[in-house]
Amino acid sequence: METRNLINGVWRSPESGRTIAVDDPATGEILAEVPEATAADVRDAIVAAAAALPGWRARTADDRGAVLRRFAGLVSERSAELAELIAREGGKPIGEARGEVAYGRSFLAWAAEEATRVYGETVPSWHEGKRVLVLRQPVGVTASITPWNFPLAMITRKLGPALAAGCTQVVKPAPQTPLTALELGRLAVEAGVPAGVVNVVTAPGPDFAAAVFADARVRKVSFTGSTEVGRQLIERSAGNVTRLSLELGGHAPVIVFDDADLDAAVAGVLRAKFRNNGQSCIAANRIYVQRGIREEFTAAFDAAVGALRVGGTLSEAVDVGPLIDGAALRKVRAHVDDAVAxxxxxxxxxxxxxxGGRFFEPTVLDGVTDDMLIFNEETFGPVAALAAFDTEEEALRRANASPFGLAAYVFSRDLGRVVRAAEALEYGVVGVNDGAPSTGQAPFGGMKLSGYGREGGRYVMHEYLETKYVSLAL
Known part of the structure; x- marks a missing residue:
C-alpha cells in the first residue's frame, strides 16, 4: 500500500518529515503512517495541477471519458481490496463498504459519459450581422476537501466530473481515512491519468485551505463537511473570488404518516438511520410518527433495531460497527443522556x-421533544429519536423548523400528500418511501445552512465549467 503523497505523478514524502497515524476504529490498531504534508507540499501540488491543465483540457472529451472509464474499471476490479480498506480505516461494516465502492465507481462511470455532453449553444441574434455563441469551458485548477465517512465516494463524486470537464484537481482526504484516497490516486495513475492532473495531499485542513485559497490559480473548491468549517471557507474564498460547492451539516427529519406501508416504513427508516453506524450527513435525526400508527410503528421499529448486530467491521454478520473516534462516542452519549434527563x-x-471503546449500542428513544439536543444537533451515531405528531401541517412545520436543509424523508401511500410534502419540505434531497435516496445520476446538495451547489448527474458538470459568451460580427 502506497502511503506517500501523489504530487505531479510522483509519490513523495512530506517536507516536514512528520506523519499522521491511521488506526482501525474497531480495534485501535495502527494501520499505517501517512505524511503530514505542509502548505509547501500543497503549493507544489497546485503548481503541478496548473502545469498539467493546458494539456488535459486540450484533450478531446472522448479521450478524457476513456481515461475515466478505465479508472472506473479499475475500481471495479479492485473492489474487494478497496472495501476492506474502507472498513478497516473508517469502521464501516464490510457489506456497506462494498456498497460504497459501487456507489463511488458510479460517479466515475457517469462522468465518463458526461464528458461528451458538454454542449455550447448558438443563440439567434437580433442583428443580421452578428452571431451569438455560448461556450462551456473548464474552470481550471480545482481542489476537493473530503470527509471520513465516505472516503471513496466523496472523492469520486468530485473528481470524476472535474476530470470530465477538463479540470485538474488537488484532493485532500480526511486525516482519519487517507488510505482509500491514496489508493484511488494509485488507480488513477494506473488508468492513464497524466501526471499532475490528479494530486492527493494528506495535509492538515488549515494548511491546505491556506495554500489553496491564497493561490489565484485554484478557481474552484468543493467541500463536504461541517457548517462551521464551511463558513470559514466562504470567508477565505473572498480573496480570490474562488468558486465553492458546499455540502454541509444535515439534520434530516423523517415523517411517517398513518397511511404508510408499515413494513416499508420500518425498513426505510432503519436504513436511513443506521447506515454507516448513523454516521451520514443524511442520516435520520428526527423521526416524526403520526399518532394513528405510532404504537404499531414504534413496536415494529424497536424490534428491528434489536435485531441489528454490532461487531468488527470485517464480519459479514455485522450491521453496526464502531464510531470513528472517542469524540463521536462522547457526543452520542451526551445526546442520549440529555434526552433521558x-x-x-x-x-x-x-x-x-x-x-475497542468506540462501539455504541443501537438505541431507540421515544417521546423526544423539540427542545432536546438530539432534535437540534446532528447526532452522527446509532440513536433513533422518535416523536409523535397529529396533522400534516404540524409535521411539515416541525420538519422545516431546523436551520439545516440537506435531506428529508416521507413515508405515505397518499399521492396528494406525498406531492404536498415533497414540495413543502425545505431540503435539497427528499426520499419518498425511500430510506436511501442517494444515486450517482441525481443532483445532491442542500439548502439553508446545509450549503449550496450540487453534485451528481449532469447537474454537477455546471460546477466545473465556465460559461463564455462570444459576440461574432461578420
Whole structure:
C-alpha cells in the first residue's frame, strides 16, 4: 500500500518529515503512517495541477471519458481490496463498504459519459450581422476537501466530473481515512491519468485551505463537511473570488404518516438511520410518527433495531460497527443522556458496548421533544429519536423548523400528500418511501445552512465549467 503523497505523478514524502497515524476504529490498531504534508507540499501540488491543465483540457472529451472509464474499471476490479480498506480505516461494516465502492465507481462511470455532453449553444441574434455563441469551458485548477465517512465516494463524486470537464484537481482526504484516497490516486495513475492532473495531499485542513485559497490559480473548491468549517471557507474564498460547492451539516427529519406501508416504513427508516453506524450527513435525526400508527410503528421499529448486530467491521454478520473516534462516542452519549434527563423514554440501548471503546449500542428513544439536543444537533451515531405528531401541517412545520436543509424523508401511500410534502419540505434531497435516496445520476446538495451547489448527474458538470459568451460580427 502506497502511503506517500501523489504530487505531479510522483509519490513523495512530506517536507516536514512528520506523519499522521491511521488506526482501525474497531480495534485501535495502527494501520499505517501517512505524511503530514505542509502548505509547501500543497503549493507544489497546485503548481503541478496548473502545469498539467493546458494539456488535459486540450484533450478531446472522448479521450478524457476513456481515461475515466478505465479508472472506473479499475475500481471495479479492485473492489474487494478497496472495501476492506474502507472498513478497516473508517469502521464501516464490510457489506456497506462494498456498497460504497459501487456507489463511488458510479460517479466515475457517469462522468465518463458526461464528458461528451458538454454542449455550447448558438443563440439567434437580433442583428443580421452578428452571431451569438455560448461556450462551456473548464474552470481550471480545482481542489476537493473530503470527509471520513465516505472516503471513496466523496472523492469520486468530485473528481470524476472535474476530470470530465477538463479540470485538474488537488484532493485532500480526511486525516482519519487517507488510505482509500491514496489508493484511488494509485488507480488513477494506473488508468492513464497524466501526471499532475490528479494530486492527493494528506495535509492538515488549515494548511491546505491556506495554500489553496491564497493561490489565484485554484478557481474552484468543493467541500463536504461541517457548517462551521464551511463558513470559514466562504470567508477565505473572498480573496480570490474562488468558486465553492458546499455540502454541509444535515439534520434530516423523517415523517411517517398513518397511511404508510408499515413494513416499508420500518425498513426505510432503519436504513436511513443506521447506515454507516448513523454516521451520514443524511442520516435520520428526527423521526416524526403520526399518532394513528405510532404504537404499531414504534413496536415494529424497536424490534428491528434489536435485531441489528454490532461487531468488527470485517464480519459479514455485522450491521453496526464502531464510531470513528472517542469524540463521536462522547457526543452520542451526551445526546442520549440529555434526552433521558428531559423525559424521553429509553426503549433500547443507550450505552457504549463491545471491544475497542468506540462501539455504541443501537438505541431507540421515544417521546423526544423539540427542545432536546438530539432534535437540534446532528447526532452522527446509532440513536433513533422518535416523536409523535397529529396533522400534516404540524409535521411539515416541525420538519422545516431546523436551520439545516440537506435531506428529508416521507413515508405515505397518499399521492396528494406525498406531492404536498415533497414540495413543502425545505431540503435539497427528499426520499419518498425511500430510506436511501442517494444515486450517482441525481443532483445532491442542500439548502439553508446545509450549503449550496450540487453534485451528481449532469447537474454537477455546471460546477466545473465556465460559461463564455462570444459576440461574432461578420
Amino acid at each position: 428531559r423525559g424521553a423514554r429509553l426503549l433500547r440501548g443507550g450505552s457504549p458496548c463491545g471491544p
